[in-house]
Amino acid sequence: MWRTVLLRxxxxxxxxxxxxxxxxxxxxxxxxxALSVHHWRExxxxxxxxxxxxxxxxxxxxxxxLEQNSWGGYARIEQLAQQQKMQAAPLQDVVMVQP
Numbered sequence: 001m002w003r004t005v006l007l008r009x010x011x012x013x014x015x016x017x018x019x020x021x022x023x024x025x026x027x028x029x030x031x032x033x034a035l036s037v038h039h040w041r042e043x044x045x046x047x048x049x050x051x052x053x054x055x056x057x058x059x060x061x062x063x064x065x066l067e068q069n070s071w072g073g074y075a076r077i078e079q080l081a082q083q084q085k086m087q088a089a090p091l092q093d094v095v096m097v098q099p
Contacts, residue, residue, distance in 0.1 A: 081087040
């Protein structure tokens with residue numbers, strides 16, 4: 001009789017322990033999923049910010065290329081040579097001879 005009561009109480013205690021372990025595992029898994037989703041959202045937001053920065057840098061790069069081309073253009077160089085150094089391109093009818 002005591003043996004049956006003891007076996008039943010052990011079985012009940014074992015069932016309770018298994019139930020508690022399953023609940024703890026379930027709650028732990030739910031927390032891990034929530035943390036993972038939160039981390040994913042933060043990473044996605046950071047990615048979007050970085051993409052916007054990359055677009056802005058691409059636009060700035062294009063503007064700098066245009067500026068570089070305009071500063072280094074032949075017309076600009078000729079204009080600066082005429083204004084600052086009083087230089088001019090040789091006329092077509094003048095022939096330059098080297099000694």
